[in-house]
Amino acid sequence: xxxxxxxxxxxxxxxxxxxxxxxxxxxxxxxxxxxxxxxxxxxxxxxxxxxxxxxxxxxxxxxxxxxxxxxxxxxxxxxxxxxxxxxxxxxxxxxxxxxxxxxxxxxxxxxxxxxxxxxxxxxxxxxxxxxxxxxxxxxxxxxxxxxxxxxxxxxxxxxxxxxxxxxxxxxxxxxxxxxxxxxxxxxxxxxxxxxxxxxxxxxxxxxxxxxxxxxxxxxxxxxxxxxxxxxxxxxxxxxxxxxxxxxxxxxxxxxxxxxxxxxxxxxxxxxxxxxxxxxxxxxxxxxxxxxx
Ligand code: G1P
Numbered sequence: 001x002x003x004x005x006x007x008x009x010x011x012x013x014x015x016x017x018x019x020x021x022x023x024x025x026x027x028x029x030x031x032x033x034x035x036x037x038x039x040x041x042x043x044x045x046x047x048x049x050x051x052x053x054x055x056x057x058x059x060x061x062x063x064x065x066x067x068x069x070x071x072x073x074x075x076x077x078x079x080x081x082x083x084x085x086x087x088x089x090x091x092x093x094x095x096x097x098x099x100x101x102x103x104x105x106x107x108x109x110x111x112x113x114x115x116x117x118x119x120x121x122x123x124x125x126x127x128x129x130x131x132x133x134x135x136x137x138x139x140x141x142x143x144x145x146x147x148x149x150x151x152x153x154x155x156x157x158x159x160x161x162x163x164x165x166x167x168x169x170x171x172x173x174x175x176x177x178x179x180x181x182x183x184x185x186x187x188x189x190x191x192x193x194x195x196x197x198x199x200x201x202x203x204x205x206x207x208x209x210x211x212x213x214x215x216x217x218x219x220x221x222x223x224x225x226x227x228x229x230x231x232x233x234x235x236x237x238x239x240x241x242x243x244x245x246x247x248x249x250x251x252x253x254x255x256x257x258x259x260x261x262x263x264x265x266x267x268x269x270x271x272x273x274x275x276x277x278x279x280x281x282x283x284x285x286x287x288x289x290x291x292x
Contacts, residue, residue, distance in 0.1 A: 006147065007054070008130055009118040013114050018258065018259065027059070027065055038133075044138070045138065045143060047098050051128060055103060058105065065102075070095060076088060116230075122216075126211065127211055128143060134206050141252075155243065156212045156215065157209070159209070160185065161206045165199065171205055172190055172192050173190070173193075174189070192226040193226050214243065215239060218239060268281075272285060
């Protein structure tokens with residue numbers, strides 16, 4: 001099959017109120033997860049799946065996201081003069097990842113509205129959307145499988161994960177039917193953040209989407225839904241009942257950085273797995289846990 005190159009869109013315009021006051025003057029996407037801002041992991045994931053053109057949708061007070069992906073000549077020459085090649089590599093890495101573009105959302109009218117702001121950049125092509133609150137472990141492929149499924153079927157593909165039914169109210173929830181592939185389901189309906197008793201299943205939408213451009217026309221006329229916001233889930237519900245939507249079921253490691261406790265867990269898990277930090281951190285963690 002000939003590989004079609006697709007662009008990625010990363011909405012980064014949320015207010016991050018759960019992390020106040022840390023996010024009073026700094027976007028939540030810049031909160032460090034070990035030693036990289038959360039959004040850098042998401043950009044790296046897109047790049048790892050073969051994407052080299054990324055559009056980040058910014059909100060107000062988000063300028064330091066664009067600064068992060070720009071070069072800092074004074075710092076770079078300072079590190080080069082000192083011969084500190086390792087730090088120099090780390091400073092330059094975000095700049096060299098991909099061709100990164102930015103657009104401001106204008107008004108915070110919801111995820112569906114943020115995605116619609118990418119229309120001019122994306123054009124009439126399939127594109128990926130990656131949400132910054134969900135970090136997918138680089139060792140577990142998800143987006144690549146989603147892009148493959150889109151290229152095979154021509155359908156929009158979303159990522160799903162089974163969650164505890166007590167938590168389904170925090171996600172979009174999908175009604176699904178099995179296919180021949182145990183990792184792929186047909187999505188027959190979607191509802192944004194339902195009450196536990198109204199949820200069609202415990203399949204939660206996690207923040208990875210491979211969308212056909214037809215979603216833009218739907219988003220143009222999608223009315224505000226849950227929370228008074230234009231919801232991507234509502235547009236996808238329409239797509240599910242018209243042209244069809246597939247779900248790739250993810251069973252790998254996902255870290256939720258949108259919630260304070262989960263954010264702390266993500267940092268501990270990722271750091272303890274790292275070769276440079278794990279050997280020192282793991283024995284300390286065991287000792288610390290034994291005193292709890
Ligand atoms: C968004 C989507 C929701 C999805 C979630 C995944 O919600 O609207 O359908 O389940 O991301 O993280 P948010 O968490 O931005 O409120």
